[in-house]
Amino acid sequence: MRKEEKKKEKKKEGKRRRSSTFSVCACSSETELMRFMLLFSRQGKLRLQKWYTATAERDKKKMVRELMQIVLARKPKMCSFLEWRDLKIVYKRYASLYFCCAIEEQDNELITLEVIHRFVELLDKYFGSVCELDIIFNFEKAYFILDEFLMGGEIQDTSKKSVLKAIEQSDLLQEVTWAPNFHPLILQVGLLQGLLHMGYI
């Protein structure tokens, strides 16, 4: 009985495309690797870009242009995922900004949407109801926050507290002249008014 089962199993394994361990290894599917993240405005201005695989500068520009065009042309009620080249694009609009991630074919779309959302929350916590201008004028901070959250396209820590603590610590290290009671992060923990301001369109 057991033997028969095994036989059957084997037969099936041969049939399936992404089945047994070894065949998976052979096709070397990467997991959860985000290829890049873009933030751009409704007017098509790129506000932040983060590339997690080596890409030539020229290709980057071309890809950004192409992708902005596609995403900006989509209607509000459409789904947040689309197939583009050999990648999957997951995007979401927050107020005037589009957050757009490229992931691989077999990656989890929904969790990527929440990666975006968590990043927005972090920005919001840090800047206090973040708006596009905050990201323009403090672009370096936006990059620091993103780096603290994602590394090499992988989530480094999913805890909002840990990430904010790390950023807060680095802010404390910044200037000695800081007033000791000036801790905007701590003041705002628990407030989500920023997100309410932004709404989900």
Next chain:
Amino acid sequence: MPAVSKGDGMRGLAVFISDIRNCKSKEAEIKRINKELANIRSKFKGDKALDGYSKKKYVCKLLFIFLLGHDIDFGHMEAVNLLSSNKYTEKQIGYLFISVLVNSNSDLIRLINNAIKNDLASRNPTFMNLALHCIANVGSREMAEAFASEIPRILVAGDTMDSVKQSAALCLLRLYRSSPELVPLGEWTARVVHLLNDQHLGVVTAATSLITTLAQKNPDDFKTSISLAVARLSRIVTSASIDLQDYTYYFVAAPWLSVKLLRLLQCYPPPEDAALRGRLTECLETILNKAQEPPKSKKVQHSNAKNAVLFEAISLIIHHDSEPTLLVRACNQLGQFLQHRETNLRYLALESMCTLASSEFSHEAVKTHMETVINALKTERDVSVRQRAVDLLYAMCDRSNAKQIVAEMLRYLETADYSIREEIVLKVAILAEKYAVDYTWYVDTILNLIRIAGDYVSEEVWYRVIQIVINRDDVQGYAAKTVFEALQAPACHENLVKVGGYILGEFGNLIAGDSRSSPLVQFNLLHSKFHLCSVPTRALLLSAYIKFINLFPEVKATIQDVLRSDSQLRNADVELQQRAVEYLRLSCVASTDILATVLEEMPPFPERESSILAKLKKKKGPGNLPDINNARRNVNGSSEHTETNEVTNQGSTPSFTDLLNLNSSPSTGASLLVDAFSDSATPASIDVNEENFPRFVCKNNGVLYENLLLQVGLRSEYRQNLGRIYVFYGNKTSAQFLNFSSSVTSPDTLKTQLNVHNKAVDPIVDGGAQVQQILNIECVSDFTDAPVLNIQFRYGGTLQNIAVKLPVMLNKFFQPTEMTSQDFFQRWKQLGAPQQEVQKIFKAKHPMDKEVTKAKILGFGVALLEGVDPNSENFVGAGIIHTKSTQVGCLLRLEPNTQAQMYRLTLRTSRDTVSQRLCELLSEQF
């Protein structure tokens, strides 16, 4: 709000950014940027040493300018200086600049690596994290080489802070992805697996990512992670939502970690240990159960996170493909999502179900959702969702529902988005063929396809329908009747005219009995479309007309009149004119018997993979097509096709497309016609046939000779001065050939130059059978003439005598020689004696296509030397002729003149006879 004033507030930077924002035009912006760049440059070059703050500010400005899309070619050094600053913010900006604008300047890399090394050794977790981030961001080979051995140490060291561990794990992952060979597995790997047990969920999350990637490449080394992952997962799914505190995301316990663990488990088959397996099944069941619970929050984040875990669990269930109950439950869950109000969920459910459809356990369960999916096709407003629905319908299709699904897809096709029409057409064509129970349905479907989306019906699709109709005699009459009716429409697609022309030309006789579709009516119907069609279609119609002359003698005069008209006989298009002239002549000179033979019904096509399926695979990439081809049954699989077809087809018509491809070199169908025609002009049979001889100058395989009884095919190979030819004799009749013999003879002079040995063949060749003969050839010295293959046999009481010139030419003994431009010209000069050079100027006989010419020169046997001739239009080649007695070096140059449609061919060899012969042979080829 503290927002903007926050942090270290570089005022100069803020001013600069608002200046840029206030620029009214692109030009103004560029002007402002150039001004700033000049300013920064002068500051960097100035005598006064900049303080850290200014340096940071200017580097930050440069970064901003770069991110706006402008090139930055300085400032790297200043950024590297910032790395060794004691102030955190300066260091941070320095690292940011480096990771965004990394430069492959090796001096810099060394400096950067040095700074990183210092920070890694600093034991200050914040600095260590910055350094690790920089390595991960840059991820270059140099960095991997410098730090690949250091990072695992940091990762598993007992005293490393949690936050540093997280960074180290992901940093290592990044390096492993870009240069796996630089990250050897070692003693640390076992300890990394145990990070799955770590108290800190952030560490576990980062470690799971690393382990998953490592396990994919080295499954055996990480087998122990299975039990740890299951244990961890089980703890998460059974925890109360507050247990995990900050790792609970909108009331979902550690969704990221859960997804990652489920992903890690997809690297392995189901656990063998029964207890472990049970525990995992329990986890998966719990996840499925949770999907049924009422939501704990109305926020979309809650449902997204919950469903992200659910979809990953379903992926694992599908991957294991071993628990029927779980598979069916997964399918039902997805079925619920199909009607969810969230577009995202509907999209994902369709996508996920596509993979479920290929599992034998859940195929039936998937099928129960057919109506919903069909409905999605009709009502979804987002084209990408509809596309998923089409994919799913395709995946769930089987014999039981094929008719309905094909009908729905056809209906959808009428309104489908242009971007996906071609793919739907291919899918419909494949399903119709694969699940055709009766072929009348198949024919109807394809004709419908052409009617609805003619422009998107690629050649493969209509070739295929003809292939199938020709191979299945039970559908031919129906096909003729149906195309005849379809052609009645006042406006029909050109593809329909093609199919109609071909099918009526072959099988029009099957419906000619009915006075409503009498031969004349058929002809007039076809001819009424003629003038609206493109050249290739007209050419096809002309062939259909000549077939009509054979099928229906009563319309011969009418058709001859049409062929005779100026618009045909003097058509500007060469192909059409030639067809008109030849067909007209054929219809006049040939007897009915010859006509009947020449224009015989097309033979069945050999069994092969559906060309449409190949096309769809190409379009979608091999991985994306559901397993439909595994169970694929070819419909035109008639077993009459044996190797005979295979071999005889080798040289002449390797693929079906050639048969219909009117622009390619003559195919069997056409050449059969031409052969018969020229035969009737020179009715000689014992004469040595050398008609196909020139065809073999540049190739080694093909059909050498063919008549009504016999086909002779060749396959030859040469090495140095030796050659071997396999001759295949195919008996095309159903009766035996008796006293069959074949031998090779050579004229007297040739006998000393070329040795040919042939083995005797079996004297009896059965009807439909094929025999093979091997000829061994040795080239003694250079030669001009060719040996003759004499074939004799008795068929139906009469002795048949056939003599064919055997294509053994001097150029077969070429060895290609690569040489540089310099060598070539040096040798070219050395061979400058007048008798060594032979030149010929001649008119092009074929279209002057560069690629074709290249192929011919290569087929001739010489090496094609690129970049030797200053004029890139010219071709230059070199090779050595090997004979037993000597070797002859040979250089050639071919200069096309496209304007005059002429070529000039020059050959230089050390032997005049060789030059002469090679020139004769090659000049006939273009």
